[in-house]
Amino acid sequence: MPELPEAERARQQIERALDREIVAVDDTDTYVCRPHAPGEIAAALVGRRLTAAHRRGKFLWAETDDGGPDLGLHLGMAGRISVDEEPAQNRWDRFVLDFADGGRLALRDKRRLGRAVIEPDFSHVGPDAAEVSRDMFRARVGRGSIALKAKLLDQSAIAGVGNLLADETLWRARLSPRRVAGELSADELDHLRRQLRAATRDAIREGGVHTGRFVQARGRGGTCPRDGAELERAAIGERTTYWCPICQL
DNA sequence: AGCATTGTTTCACA
């Protein structure tokens, strides 16, 4: 599920858990909490409160009071943030904060590719895909011999675009995922950035990347919503990619 | 049974 729009939703959930005293932490999933040992995150957080929730791309973090450490969270391939919901049945709550008021915040993740960590390092994460400036976008996306689709997925170039949002954006921009990133013109890059912002904004408003017009058509191995052509399919950047061979050039 | 999967990290190689 989680791409930038879902991560933004998760950030808003975390905001509901601010300013409440943390009385217990379940950090016993050593894979989700790696490289921390069990109890390490708990020792750092018990007695503190979360004071602000932030996001860059798909990476989330919360500040804590009294100069405490930041808590980094990532949804991985299937995670979501649940606040004040009943505990999940089958041990899908991989990381949990319990609050003094009886509420709780959980990283609920059927797979275990989500992540909880103290003092997260974002030094290799690029600017947020929804906020990146025109000049920054040209410089970071419009370079290299890599396929354009793969460049959009590179979180160190710009952060937040996942497989579905990439396909949706490229379709809107009428650009082929196979184009070489470094060979796009400045005009094409500006246009791509506009379409990326629009696709992201729409997805946040409508409730997720699944609501995208192209994503919906794509799932059913279908046809281009614009011209009805059979969609092309291939692995690009190690991810399954769909595009319209007629209108995406 | 086998394969694919909305993500990230790590490693090999040019």
Added chain:
DNA sequence: TTGTGAAACAATGC
């Protein structure tokens, strides 16, 4: 050293 590509990771769903 940098950029690129591929595999590993965990668990579920089709």
